Amino acid sequence: MFRTARRTHDKGPAAEALRLVKVSRTYGHDDSAVTALDGVTLSLERGTFTAVMGPSGSGKSTLLQCAAGLDRPDSGIVMVDGAELTGGSEAELTRFRRGRIGFVFQQYNLLDTLTVAQNTVLPLKLAGRRVDRERAREVLSAVGLGDRLGHRPDQLSGGQRQRVAIARALVTEPRVIFADEPTGALDTRSARDVLLLLREAVRVHGRTVVMVTHDPVAASYADSVVFLADGRLAGRMHAPTVDAVAERLAHLGDDVTVGV
């Protein structure tokens, strides 16, 4: 299993893994401008599993990209693990993300030219960190792929690829793992495995997971759900159940209309 004793990054443990203050992001210019995020303020504690939900176009993907340093907000502050994400070149943002942030995407984003084991250690290689092959093997075994180390991504099923992606996100021991529709392309059983692994990363290893999803079942694995509508926060639900989330989601539009 994962070794929690190895805590290379726990220098100053910040209570908040992620903090957004009045983050806004607009795409396009003038007439055709679309406000994807409209002054979102949000704080997530360490060791929590949060789902971000909302209808298409509600800004949930933009929220994730801004919070993860993949996109730069027009205004507002983003803090990851107590450090402010400041604007800069892509190289600077990349260095900021390394070690602090891990990603799991709907389309897996594995490199086809690398084996499962090589894909897993790639972030360490790129960051110039020491590559502990033994540990990579442990992480891959923990996600159930200990016997697939030499396989290429195209020899794996969707669920297996996503588990490689999770192993890759875990191996750098990041503070926050961002998952964008991680189960969007998976069958129910593979989806369940992936969600349990994400939950385990939080419960057992103390990571913080932020997951964008449109699936109430996926959201029910989280500790809490943040709802988003028209680029604004539209409520929060703790200990979500599938039915409660679905119900809330169905009436999200109503809430906003009332709110306005």
Place this chain on the structure above:
Amino acid sequence: MFVLAMRSIRQRPGRFLATLLAAFLGAAIIMTFNSLHDTAAQHGIDSVSAETLSTSASVVGGYGTLLVFFAVASTLTVNVRQRSRELETLRGSGATPAQRRRMVVGEAVAVALLGAILAVGPAMLGGRALLGVFQDNGQVARSVDYSFGPYALQSGLGITLLASAGAAFLAVRRATRQRQQRGRARTFLAYGTLVAGVVSVTATFGFSSTDAALMAAPAYGAILLSVGLALLAPRLLKLLLDPLELAGASGWLAVRNLRERADQVAGILMSLILFTAVSTATLYMQAVESDTVKASGLTKSVDAKNLETLNFTVVGVIVVFVCVMLVNSLYAATTYRAREFGGQRLAGATPGQVLRTVGTETAILTITGVLSGTVAALAGIIPFTMVRTDSVLPHQGLGIWLAVVAVAATVTLGTSLLTARRVLRTPAVEAVGLAA
């Protein structure tokens, strides 16, 4: 299917630019030289002029055909590979393999026709300029008028269209065949060419040092050897990569990428090998020949001058052609990797690291290509120098070779790095989503 082919060209003209360029350049070269046949066939031309013109036309015309086929084939292979998704969709919609083949071949022929028609004007100008060169050198009489006639037009259109159709047919057959079972025929061809090359190079020793045809045997030998090596290019690359371990994340990634992509970069390697071999061999042999003639105090005959002009023209044509092909295929291949680069960036690679990876890959390719090409060239240069002079190696030094290498390195590194930098301007998340 033909209607679909036309529509697919109209909708995405950019995608066919590479093929169009290859067909255009090929047709221009073929027509330029074949118009010399037309010029030679006019009434009242003296036999020396006519022979000069016909010989040049035949030699370079033959080269041209090979080049067009090779160039169109390499662009079409890239084109078809990048459209595997579209072809798969067509398969899903009920298109038979024959229908898909007809579509791709139809597109290729249409594009080739356009390229060949566009090439008529430039070919006329080029042919006129070439005739001027021959006249200035005293190889062709001043009284000869330029003529662009049926021979140039027929051969230009015919060869370009046939080469395109053939190349498209092969490319799509390779892409639509379920199981890849290439290899044996190619290996056989490669070894056959290598053997023929060795025979041709060895035949050099059968000539006397003043034989007019002395240069033919080693030159053809070197070309055959380079073609053989070019056919074996993916294997040569794998041989080099197997023991190779480079330091740093970029080097590590570059070696692994190339190991997996060895077959895909075969076209780029082929171009590099042919370019290096043909230009190095021809330029050194011509230099040795010229210096030897000068040292002996004799003046050059018309034949010798013809040969010199031809040699330089051939090198010029090949250099331009192969450079364009290299730029073409490297640009296409690098653009196609946008998604892969996005994946690397999301895994924590800075844009600089991605560029370094691309640079390292290109450098490995260039070194492999240049070394193989140099081996083939030396195999021709050494016998020629031994027979023509008393030494084994030419006295001209490394200057020519360094110039050839510099051109190759500039073209390959320049194209792939500039293209990669452009590709990196797309945000990583977007790049990953594009093809998803």
